[in-house]
Amino acid sequence: MSLKVYNSLSRQKEVFEPITAPYVGMYVCGPTVSGESHLGHARPYITFDVLYRYLGHLGYKVRYVRNITDAGHFEEEGREAEDKISQKAVLEKLEPMELVQKYTNLFHWAMARLNNIPPSIEPTATGHIVEQIEMIKKLIADGYAYEVNGSVYFDVEKYNTDFSKQGLPYGMLSGRVLDDQLDTTRELDNQEEKRNRSDFALWKKAPPEHIMRWQSPWGEGFPGWHIECSAMSSKYLGEVFDIHGGGMDLQFPHHECEIAQSTVCNHKTPVKYWLHNNMITINGRKMGKSYNNVIKLSEMFDGTHPLLEQAYHPMTIRFFILQSHYRGTLDFSNEALQASEKALRRLWEAYEWLMKQTPAAKNAVDPVLDSKVQKLVAGFDEFMNDDLNTAKVLANMFELVAIINSVKDKHIPANAIGESSFLQLQQQFKVYIENIFGLTGERQADDGKLDGVLQLLIDIRKEAKARKDFMTSDKIRNELGTLGIQLKDEKDGGVSYSIQ
RNA sequence: GGUCAUGUGGCCGAGUGGUGAGGCACAGGUCUGCAAAACCUUAUACGGCGGUUCGACCCCGUCCAUGACCUCCA
Structure with a gap:
């Protein structure tokens, strides 16, 4: 190939x-x-x-x-x-x-x-x-x-x-x-x-x-x-x-x-x-100086342009571009960028979770699913080799995200997938997402203080919930949500968060 | 006017001659104290008209629409 x-x-x-x-x-x-x-x-x-x-x-x-x-x-x-x-x-x-x-x-x-x-x-x-x-x-x-x-x-x-x-x-x-x-x-x-x-x-x-x-x-x-x-x-x-x-x-x-x-x-x-x-278009028209319809990158990043409903993270823009084939036009809209923002977050969170896991079984308990995973992963190279079809690679990734999240939620037992497929999945996700597509986590690395504070709030909320003090627990959840920090109750009783 | 592209569901966007990539939105469901997230399911489609074919969104013709280049331009 x-x-x-x-x-x-x-x-x-x-x-x-x-x-x-x-x-x-x-x-x-x-x-x-x-x-x-x-x-x-x-x-x-x-x-x-x-x-x-x-x-x-x-x-x-x-x-x-x-x-x-x-x-x-x-x-x-x-x-x-x-x-x-x-x-x-x-x-x-x-x-x-x-x-x-x-x-x-x-x-x-x-x-x-x-x-x-x-x-x-x-x-x-x-x-x-x-x-x-x-x-x-x-x-x-x-x-x-x-x-x-x-x-x-x-x-x-x-x-x-x-x-x-x-x-x-x-x-x-x-x-x-x-x-x-x-x-x-x-x-x-x-x-x-x-x-x-x-x-x-x-x-x-x-x-x-x-x-x-x-x-x-x-x-x-x-x-x-x-x-x-x-x-x-x-x-x-x-x-x-x-x-x-x-x-x-x-x-x-x-x-x-x-x-x-x-x-x-x-x-x-x-x-x-x-x-x-090909060109990026805006309302079907090429973005260019002569058309007076350009949105500068700095404006994209901080949301300061009349056409923008919000700021867009550089990674959202990168992902947005990778979702289409490079030889086709790509039409800009807030709706499209917002879709990319959400999609990237979902992909990234599944990826982060995946990388923390270890193989659950030497041999796959569900050979059908196992081979499906193998096939989807093998598609990465196949599609890239076909004139850099990043859009198709991402499509396969999202099919895998559904499987990964199902394992996470225990809808699918972890041992459904065998060790070699699992390791291949991990490795190829990392190679493609980080090395080839050049995507990085949106969350800026901090010194851990914010994480410490959030863990504290999560603990307090957990205690409140335990004594059925939903006023307090909901207040924590809602106020954090207003600040752009979303708490997510996991199936296993744990709580994770994502920062918008 | 010349040359070359494109026209896919609410939006963005892949793709193939033979039961609808994917993302986002929407609806129903599972889960949840309630949500969110996640997962499951359903729905909506291939610009118009002809033709080739057992069968076309995918091939051919034609028409329509849009765009790019012909001038600095990613």
Whole structure:
């Protein structure tokens, strides 16, 4: 049984075979740190974090590279010759790098709360100006780029003509035909600098007011939109690497341009498997700056957004995303998030209980149930291998949760399940929930004082109940409930609690 | 306009040519001093219309609807 992933390039699921096993190179388009990350951004980083974890689980040695785009790009080509970052910097009276630092820090904070493992290398665009210039020089030398007035453009027409012969036409990833594109590109200012409308900027001359600028063979300027990813991915992962991930909205033109640049420089297509996650929608519409419908991650975490009925724990968001397949759209709503919150709690509580148990019998008393458990557990790997179907893995987990809770409540005798199945269940739950899905307990670890206080209240309530003083016992239960602490009377007479 | 997706029950969301994944909500039940939690059970479904097939939610055609990309965008 081997891992299969959907390759956007071939438009089908393919068996994943690293170029140089056991090493795997994975590049994921990172954030542009000119603003705060929103819910939509969480999806690729969680999706590819799970892939990263899973590849590690399978024994691969993965180098995970995710860039930080801190050299600004145009708001809109030609319309306003100002860098996103510099423009906002003026508004906020900040140094560009101060702004970049601020949003980079915020990004890292959000990633940590979502329990995403930091990438192996997190290169910045500003830290790789030299590499980008070198790459542009090579593109010019090879005849696929040209300079006009201090700016450099990529000659898409020539590229397409030459490389189509090798079966590498421009548009191969997104399924576009260049000839169809020409008519549909909008009329823009500054177009006269380009030979063709589909050409894209590699280097842009910096107008006087532009704060971020670097020396180059073509004068002072800053890198174009797509070159950083090509320069940095080839630097750290080689000319051809295994996986390139990112959001579907980057497929065209960003990833298409990356392919073109790298193909010219290295004479081969740079990526073996292109993986794209779909969008998070809100009322059926993509969450994005242009639609003015974004909910920032910090707002999600503390509930401060008009659309939010409450705060959502980062783990709820992670779980919410894992409940769908990464290639489908996922629609946000309070109802959906609240469902995820409850589901995650149920899963986690069953998991915590499970991990405290030991096998009750060497051989299963109920072979039918025992084999059902085995089958459900075996499904974890099977579904993950099928293009990371985390939704199906979770479905199996919930079927197991029902069994686990039944054992807990003694509806099912503990010895129904044999030792090997039981240990397998425990191990795989742990591996999947914690190591692969990266879920953590919602309850923040404290120094035990809160637990001590609660145990005291639980004892007092127990005593009250024993003497049928339900006024007192209910008061404790209800007041704690108001505080968001729920007491649960267990079948065995014990009492547990969960904190909302 | 071009290209490509999607349309599943109250909500979110998997999936397969042959008695309805899963989660949340809802209803009934068990348990409980009463609740909650947990467990059990039931219910509601595959955009419309054709076609292929013994049989289609799953294949084909068509229509409708929605969305994404074509411009910075996860």
